[in-house]
Amino acid sequence: MIRTSGLTKRFGSITAVDHVDLDVREGDVYGFLGANGSGKTTTVRMLLGLVLATRGTAELLGRPMPAAAREVLPFVGSLVEGPAAYPQLSGRANLALFDRMGTGGVRATRSTRVGDALDRVGLGGVDGRPVRAYSLGMRQRLGLASALLRAPRLLVLDEPTNGLDPQGIRDIRALLLELNRAGTTVFVSSHLLAEIEQMCTRVGVLHRGRLVLQEQLADLQRPTGRVLLGTPDAERAIALLDGHVEHRDGDRLVVRAADAAELAVRLVGAGVRVAELRPERHTLESVVLEATGAGSDDFSATAAPTGPDRGGRG
Numbered sequence: 454m455i456r457t458s459g460l461t462k463r464f465g466s467i468t469a470v471d472h473v474d475l476d477v478r479e480g481d482v483y484g485f486l487g488a489n490g491s492g493k494t495t496t497v498r499m500l501l502g503l504v505l506a507t508r509g510t511a512e513l514l515g516r517p518m519p520a521a522a523r524e525v526l527p528f529v530g531s532l533v534e535g536p537a538a539y540p541q542l543s544g545r546a547n548l549a550l551f552d553r554m555g556t557g558g559v560r561a562t563r564s565t566r567v568g569d570a571l572d573r574v575g576l577g578g579v580d581g582r583p584v585r586a587y588s589l590g591m592r593q594r595l596g597l598a599s600a601l602l603r604a605p606r607l608l609v610l611d612e613p614t615n616g617l618d619p620q621g622i623r624d625i626r627a628l629l630l631e632l633n634r635a636g637t638t639v640f641v642s643s644h645l646l647a648e649i650e651q652m653c654t655r656v657g658v659l660h661r662g663r664l665v666l667q668e669q670l671a672d673l674q675r676p677t678g679r680v681l682l683g684t685p686d687a688e689r690a691i692a693l694l695d696g697h698v699e700h701r702d703g704d705r706l707v708v709r710a711a712d713a714a715e716l717a718v719r720l721v722g723a724g725v726r727v728a729e730l731r732p733e734r735h736t737l738e739s740v741v742l743e744a745t746g747a748g749s750d751d752f753s754a755t756a757a758p759t760g761p762d763r764g765g766r767g
């Protein structure tokens with residue numbers, strides 16, 4: 454659905470995006486993760502043909518961008534750098550205008566289409582107000598509504614939960630997953646590890662313009678080769694496991710063992726009571742920090758503060 458090869462963007466001496474090879478497959482919920490300034494927005498803008506690449510190629514839905522933009526974009530919903538809207542008009546009026554400007558939207562069904570999109574993002578009840586009275590979160594929802602007007606095959610969203618409160622973030626996540634289940638491929642950028650971990654099937658990590666990791670989330674979260682064991686018989690377990698216990702914290706042990714089931718049989722066979730036993734897995738956070746060498750401060754685990762100024766560039 455999205456494929457880039459050697460995609461690069463320089464602004465003078467700054468290389469914002471550096472030989473990026475993205476591979477987003479049909480049905481993915483792809484999380485494009487990177488710290489602020491890592492080049493996410495610039496990549497998204499190149500994908501959508503809003504800015505020209507310095508070198509390299511990009512394809513959306515198997516067609517080259519920006520050459521095939523007119524053909525491809527009617528099937529792509531997007532949200533980049535905060536949605537634009539006429540402040541004096543209502544959300545509904547803005548969407549109707551947007552719908553009229555796009556291709557392929559039949560006039561007779563416009564009102565239904567706009568109403569459905571507003572309902573989906575939770576703006577159905579407030580759409581009489583002018584957009585200038587909207588909070589940042591409401592504007593963000595309106596932007597998403599405009600991305601949904603055409604039942605897109607692909608959604609490309611740059612930090613869609615920016616400025617939303619926790620409930621708003623949950624709503625958007627649920628909406629994106631619902632759309633994905635109905636067949637839409639979702640590409641979403643974020644600097645929030647937890648957000649990506651909760652929602653995505655595939656992850657790409659951008660670090661200083663370079664794609665340092667691209668993998669299925671389930672593969673990233675592979676077992677570490679250690680087992681987490683909780684037992685009231687910690688001393689006996691340690692004696693039995695003879696040097697394989699790497700760490701002890703009260704009645705919780707970390708055991709080097711490739712096979713948790715085999716370990717369980719061994720413990721119970723020796724009369725060691727097992728309260729809890731599970732394979733330890735890599736977390737997205739540990740894998741990302743290893744791949745980027747970044748400090749955990751570079752990636753927020755929780756929601757970002759609201760209201761950053763994202764304008765004025767590009």
Ligand SMILES: Nc1ncnc2c1ncn2[C@@H]1O[C@H](COP(=O)(O)OP(=O)(O)OP(=O)(O)O)[C@@H](O)[C@H]1O
Binds near residue numbers: 489492766767
């Ligand atoms: N039009 C421009 N002119 C000059 N430099 C730019 C321009 N657009 C982006 N940059 C620079 O390119 C780098 C990547 O910026 P970009 O906005 O793509 O990052 P990002 O990962 O989206 O960050 P953020 O989440 O803060 O928006 C930054 O160093 C930025 O200052």
